[in-house]
Amino acid sequence: MRAAVLTKPGTFDLREVPRPDPGPxxxxIRIARTGICGTDIHIFHGHYAADSLPMIPGHEFTGHIAALGRDVAGLTEGQPVVVDTNIGCQRCYWCRRNEILNCPEMRQMGITMDGGFADYIAVPARLVIPAPEDVPARVLALTEPLACVVRAARKARVTFAQSVLVLGAGPIGNLHVQLLRTIGAAPIIVTDLSPDRVALAVKAGADFGVSDPAELENTVMAATGGRGAxxxxxSVGHPALYAQAMTLMRKGGHLAAFGLTGAGETLPxxxxxTILRETSIKGSVAGMGPDMHxxxxxLAHGRIRTAPFTGAEYPLEDIQTAFDTFADRPQDLKTQIVMG
Known part of the structure; x- marks a missing residue:
């Protein structure tokens, strides 16, 4: 089969490699599409998971079941599926609480082991989620990033009529806005240095959009009665934005730490x-288990506007170009690699 192997930071090698055989x-899975995630960009530039290279990245994939191991029940060859890419031991304290990333034996497809930038992948059948036949693959490939956003909202205990400020209007920031709108949060404020991405986020459901950093505090305070969010x-991963977030949430407010920073970067x-204001911080990064479902x-019921995420497509043969030009295409909220 074909596979795009990241041999070192910045360099993909399109290879013919043995097709995996499914274990019992x-x-x-015959992969149809795999989205490029911000985490993939960090891996590509050597900022994350460098010790996993060489590796086939990609964890936002969808496809069809090509074959099943002898002990697998409840699945059918040919079914469209998505896959929960976080593999835990299923026995430990954290696995029992669906906190798979804290499992001592945790592995992640496309991050610590080979993933979805290939024609096929063999995965534990328990992590395969059948998908509706009538949902296009370009939409199904958004399941994993949306699951990350679902988990963040769940961890932050977002509910209706809460004011929420989203720092960053990239693909994940846009999904945050859309999910917040679905939950009933209000008002929703979004900020980004890109006016185009702010405009897309407002179209997606934000009540206020800010592209001028000098106007952010005034906008947040005006929208929240002077309290803060x-x-x-x-959802960017910049220490300065994390520090600013602490000043823009109200007394008793909550900071949802989602954007990945560099290793060792700290937040004073x-x-x-923190005690007197009764504020809180909680991290969240990957969707798993119920979040994926x-x-x-x-997605299947049309609660998310997916069109802005499905315009940029590259064949597997052009994956190097897709990654090299990623930063030059801010208008593309999501780029998907299409298998033949």
């Missing part, structure tokens, strides 16, 4: 202020 408890979601926190349901 595995399913072989109930919840601030940092005034402990006394919920995201698929939302």
């Amino acid at each position: 408890d595995e399913a072989l 109930d919840i601030v979601i940092e 926190v005034d402990i006394l202020e 919920d995201a698929l349901t939302l």
